Amino acid sequence: MQRFIVLRILQGLLAVFVISLIVFALSRVAGDPLAAILDDEAGKEQIERLRQSWGLDKPLHVQYFTYMRRLLTGDLGVSFRWDRPVLELIAERLPATVQLSSFALVITGIIAFPIGVLSAVRKDSWFDAGGKMFAILGQSAPTFAVGLILMWLFAVQLGWLPTSGRGGFKHMLLPGFALGYYNVAAIMRLTRSSMLDVLDTEYVKLARIKGIPEWKIVWKHCFRNALIGPLTYFSLIFAVLITGSVVIETVFAWPGLGLMVIEAINSKDHIVVQAVVMLFALLYVGINIATDITYAYVDPRIRYG
Amino acid sequence: MAVQTSAPPGGPTGAVAEAAAGARGISMGRVWGEVRRFPVIPTFILIFLLIIPAIFADLLSPHHSTIGDLDRALEPPGWVSDSQKSQIVVQRVRDKNPNEVSLNNARRNLDSGVATLVDANGNGEVDLGETVVRIQEGGSWEYPFGTDKQGRDVLSRMMHGARISLAVSCLAILLGGILGTGLGMLAAYRGGFLDAFLMRIVDIKLAFPSILLALTLVVAIGSGFSTVIIVIALLLWARYARVIRGEALAIRERDFIDRARVAGASNLRIMMRHIFPNVFNTVIVLATLEVGHVIILEATLSFLGAGIPRPNPAWGLMAADGREVITSSYWIFMFPCLAIVLTVLSMNLLGDWLRDRLDPKLRNV
């Protein structure tokens, strides 16, 4: 088990390294970082001095190490647009994103698993057909369209919920559902199909033969086994959450990292974009490792394998 | 010790055996089943929503797609008649300016379908103190889906938007497909370090949230048509590379490859003449399965302002424009959004059908 965890962490570090290389490379492809902040009138000497102080005159690999050392010491640079240290900006925006994403995740769990399990238990019923429709729609609707339609229906037409911004629980409902929809659809189908497989196994038959009540068979014997399928997709779920939070925060003017990235992109604030991308990458890799460990916990065959 | 009967041990039970019997040869039932499963409605939706508008946008669209009539801005769709809502506006006008004559006149004009509140003499807009009130309640069939903030026809823009969606997805899939298929075949054919290296990159690429990568790329190379296509192609190639590599690995082991090699064919020739035709079905199926995904990607990038630049009529951009006026003018975001959902839904259904027909082993891709 320990060897397994160490291996996963090493693989994760490799992924982070590659991503940092890509982000660094792209930041240099984007052209001279100075061009964005200095106007044409800046004197040659002034440019040269800045270039030296930023280390831009050094070879690329030295620049990369300088860049990485800064990142590791928490010096993410200063945003042009907000004129504040990026770390400060991130610290300010991160809680909003975490709040929304966790809420979306909770919604996903609360809705997707029970519906998936019930669809499998009541296969071919109207309930199952409805779930299927819901899922197919979820895979065909871009997140922003879901957000806009929900906003129009529940905030504009019915006036039940606020249209945008961060506030109380009511503010979270629409963006949370819109952010969670794709995952709900995906996990529901995954849970259903792996539940169907499990319900058909001999050990479930044996559990029935033992005379165990049906609810206990479904939720003890099947559910944990059925979880293994969707759990392997957890990193995918998280990827969808990251992507979705960028979109949904834009739709609902939710003041999180996603909205900040879009604002930064629109004002060509590369430093902020890079920092947030690196942060998401780190988070993503971390979640991946955590997923694998949870997976090993749920399925003993992997733990001892 | 086992009983030897003509039925194989563990052989088919009644129901299974029957199904197996049905699968033998081509029965009418099977042909009918195939016909019935063909996604007719999705195909029609695709043709009428995406393909015809995309090809004939210039001929079909009633108005210019990027130049609008500011006087007709934010007009609702043609079927919206001035009803209760206009009367509410009239009520509001009355609260502000208790000039009965002009209001009655206004009401009469509203009833007859003229959309602007005019003064007692019937000309011009009524000046109510500081605010000029223009009542745009009913729509006209001149603009069937209404107009946006700049008075551009939503329908015309949607038709041209279909062209953009189709063009971007075709080009991006073509580019990504060529890149991925080429690299996949190369990895399989060469093996060794190149294979291991490429597949590691594919792993990392497949694992990373694609929009983030796209955004970083867009920031790096600036937004525009070609950027969107390149960015999406870069997001797509990895899946092609992995699937095609798997297929090509199996094909490489077959006799005719050895025979070609013995006959002195060059590596490039073997790949193009012998391996490529054998993976072509898979390439096509992957492409159709990707179209929906690409349309969503393009629309999302455009929606975020990192895709097709304004004032081009991309569906995602239209939705972004519509978001700003969502409280008053639903038609600007609603129709493009519905167009995306319907197109992608249809494309997915069609892709599933095609996959089952051509390449059932891709079911888990």
Add this chain to the structure above:
Amino acid sequence: MTAVQTATDTILEVNNLKTYIFTRAATVKAVDGISFDLKKGETLGIVGESGCGKTMTALSLLRLVPRPAGRIVEGEIVLNGEDILQKSEDEMRDVRGRQISMILQDPQTSLNPVFTIGNQLREALGIAHKENKSSMLGRAVDALRKVNVAAPERRLDDYPHQMSGGMKQRVVGAIAMSCEPGIIIADEPTTALDVTIQLQYLRLLKEIQAETGLAIIFITHDFGVVARMCDRVAVMYAGRIIEQGDVRDIFSRPAHPYTQALINSVPKLEERVDRLYSIEGQPPLLSNLPEGCRFAPRCPYVSDRCLETYPTSIQIAEEHHADCWALHPDWEGSPIAEYVAPTGTTG
């Protein structure tokens, strides 16, 4: 058989049981009117080819026919004097495990991979005995010891994938017997095991039966196992029991042409065989059964009568019945009448 006997030692009586599976295309008559009984402490073998309805019969006895397609449409299953088909789903749970239990075909998949075997065993025990954890632990160890699992204390914390196939099947047996049921249905419990382990397992079952006096319904396609294990045997063909009786009686005087073919097809060690005997043709589809005798299309002695109506049962000896027109006394010059000793027809 008299009514008095039924009351004393028959614990299970199945009358005209019909279990159909309703698919969109057709109705599959998996079990189509079978009757048999089971006495305390005896072993009844149910033999037949794959897909003849053996397993569906077993599942019907536990009322675990796959829903919603499968349904018991007719008949009675009288267990200790009560028809279990009249019971509610809740009452059925008291039957399963405690009165009738079952050992499944494949030990590899019969145990839940995510729980330890101790957990799964305790769960089964917990249904019968509501008691505290430590005494349950003792019971679990006892249950494993009973099925000859070495060092049972240490085995409790193992996961199924850490055990061998034979060990798993013994655990499955321990689970099935944990609530001390009166009847165990063993559905081809040894097909997935190695030959040597098969024999061990069968011997174990016999030992436990001798100790506890439980009745076993042994489902198999292997007449060799039947000879080793069973007291009585019922031969199933296409959803029906076509012959049943005392195992020695059936081996010495198989009456039905199908039974004869089955027994002939068991290779005998003492005889040199040039080619293995096999029955021509395929069993009929359970969704499209012939009008008359179901074996008629493959039967070497087929007559018009066989094709028209299903044969009525005829008694060959006490406790030995077969469904075949050729056995009826009015069949002039029956090809198999002499093969069957005439004792039954006179009585």
